[in-house]
Amino acid sequence: MGICFDRQRTRFWRECLIETIYGNLQGLKSSHLKQLRRLYHQRLPGDRITTSEFAQRLAAISTEIQEPICAYLNRRGQVTRVGVGTPRQTQMAPQELPRYGAERLSGIRCIATTLKGDPPNEAALTAMALQRLDALAVLSLTGGGFERRGGGATGYVKATYLAHLIPNPDHPWTVSEAIDLDALAQQDLLDLVSNLEDEFRQSEAPTAPVVRGKADSQIDRVVLVGLMTQTTTAEQFQDGLAELKLLVESAGGQVLDEICQKRSQPHPQTVVGEGKVAEIALKAQTLGATLVVFNRDLSPSQGRNLENQIGIRIVDRTEVILDIFAQRAQSQEGKLQVELAQLEYRMPRLTGRGQSMSRLGGGIGTRGPGETKLETERRTIQRRVSRLQQEVTQLQAHRSRLRQKRQHRGVPVIAVVGYTNAGKSTLLNTLTHAEVYAADQLFATLDPTTRRTVVPNAHADDLQQVLLTDTVGFIHELPPSLVDAFRATLEEVTDADALLHVVDLSHPAWMSQIRSVMEILKEMPVTPGPMLLAFNKIDRVDSDTLAIAKEEFPQAIFISASQRLGLETLRAKMGQLVDYVAVNAGT
Incomplete structure (x- = not known):
């Protein structure tokens, strides 16, 4: 009995972990959550965006709970994510998505319901672009979108809208006119995706300048971000941004675009505001950028927050200068000094979470899982920094x-x-x-x-x-x-x-x-x-x-x-x- 109970409990927790419902679940009954979890057991044809049966089932649940629902499916037709809310509210974090180049889509499509009869708004389309979705299908349920029969609600899709990305940085998506559900169900997804990725590949012809010792695949495609505060004049800001562009080009990068914001002071978590972070992420995705460079120094937490939200590498002005120094140092003493500067810059950016900073000890507050890889790396860097500082001191004496x-x-x-x-x-x-x-x-x-x-x-x-x-x-x-x-x-x-x-x-x-x-x-x-x-x-x-x-x-x-x-x-x-x-x- 005990073994059987343990197996049932293990299976219950495994299903809860795998069949997670994302978004705003406040006020939902357990029966509603059970219906949403059952969506994970659905399997659709891989070459179809959706089926009429699956769409009507989404519409029925959405009508019953009076909330929009989003279901995310992979190209095998498996439901990989179910969320309560709009595509913006239920979107996947960048680190959860496959890391493809700008010529590839993510392999995920979204079927979303809306309690309003409008086409997908800009927030939903931006979420589609940030995730590089294969397609976004929106099911409209209003304006006669459902009927009351026998006191119950029956899901009914009145119209649908199909949106997908296009290789146009200025207007990166297109939305169809309202079509009926049967027409949406007949859409060939694989044919659509194949044609789109061919177009993206053709639009990504290499335009980067020739850089000494670097192949085209090694050239960073960069979006510059400039923040102008009240302590900086417009002329100083423009001069600094122009200099940052030269620094990036000297480091071997190709500047694709510049994004600027004016604030009284930097945002403590992300330097720029939430809306500007989304704009940067969208611009980086549509241009196929591999790097975002800020015109000011970033704290370790700001760098982590920005990378989590934007999904590509984030560096600041100091890191660009350090990279140039690392490339240009020729003598042994120059390489020595550059390595010391890089290690001193990297030290405070070695961060851990939870118990990662715990140490094995013999008193209160010291017991834990022992020394972590982070601590080992930090100690190794500290020893290296100490040795480099001694060598720099010897270099000073030699030059003296x-x-x-x-x-x-x-x-x-x-x-x-x-x-x-x-x-x-x-x-x-x-x-x-x-x-x-x-x-x-x-x-x-x-x-x-x-x-x-x-x-x-x-x-x-x-x-x-x-x-x-x-x-x-x-x-x-x-x-x-x-x-x-x-x-x-x-x-x-x-x-x-x-x-x-x-x-x-x-x-x-x-x-x-x-x-x-x-x-x-x-x-x-x-x-x-x-x-x-x-x-x-x-x-x-x-x-x-x-x-x-x-x-x-x-x-x-x-x-x-x-x-x-x-x-x-x-x-x-x-x-x-x-x-x-x-x-x-x-x-």
Whole structure:
């Protein structure tokens, strides 16, 4: 008897778990729930959207409980999900759906009832798009949709509507006119799905740019999301979004679209509002995006919430910059510093739930299932971070010894600083005949390079030698993890005798970039030496911009490193700067 009872109880709980009814169940009787669970036992032909019998059964239950019902079926005709509510209220979470590309549908169709005689609304169609359903069939039950006979309610479908996706990002779905139930039951589902997926495949022709070392299948298709708060001006917001697009492209991604929202402050759970999250998810699905990038840093919980609701990878601005650094680091020390920055960024994003943080112990509050994989990974990363920090400290000491040797030889050092992609490496190559990699990309070079060159002597007719050090480019709101990891490299700036600040005058936000660089220099632990301002790329600017820059910065030098314009004047000014440093050092 005990064994039989246990089997019955096990079977009962298994059926309850498998035959779950989703949505709003408040007020439903046990008999209603039993009728809904029985829908899971239905099996429809795989090549038909629905049958008249199944549709009438849904209509009868929906009429009795006076609530809309949604039944989700796979291509084998099995009912996989039953919910009380609209398609929006009963939709599956992204992680429950098969992860296909943009050219594939999910293999799930939805049969929904409505107590109103209208076609499916935008919320229902959006839910269809987010789940990439094969089709959405809506059964209208009003306007004579059911009759009262003998005190009971008999389900009766007056009209139906069939909706499905189409490969059109601006209008991603189509809805049929009202048709009768028999016509809907005769629709060939497999033929419809096959034709639709062929159309999606043709519309997904590769349009991504060629990226070094990356195949088309490895290129991230990106949707940018920008949040503008009351602390940001419209100009700053647009400049930041344009810079984020360049960062994504420098990392090897293809930007498909941009979505913006204006809020007084970020939403604590999802950064943007609930409606905007749905819009992002819909846009990502219709465009076939593989990545969503936000223009601000995300907390660990915000990143998880967004991924759960949108269904694809979510990254923030810092992660994009870290990815670029990981791609561009060439030297051993550069790779070391990038790995340290990545691990320090990843540490707080290792999260667990429930008992995953419990530890095996011998007191109250310490007993549990023992150490989890999460804890093991966290401890491994902590050990790796500690070792990397020690290596960075050793790197600092090594660089300090090199600088002491240079100082002992009495050769002045000028550090070339500036915003990323201002032309620092190009200028170094032009002045010293170095062969540093230079490209029209953000953070094209990370590793500091020091080369000799000559400048005029301010007190004689001969030339004197100086050392030029190319440093990593700065950027607005440089991530703290990068500043900490690259402290060994940034010390090249603080220990230099003087600075050469290179500015890209052709950039629309050149004034803002100057301010960003100056703010970063102010935060250095040691105040850098005197600085010479050099406006680069003057061959790409108009006369008005040039006039404004000369009026604002009359002591600056105007050059074009690529066209070798103004370089002799620059050398002369550098000679005067070195002489100024020597005089002040002597006093």
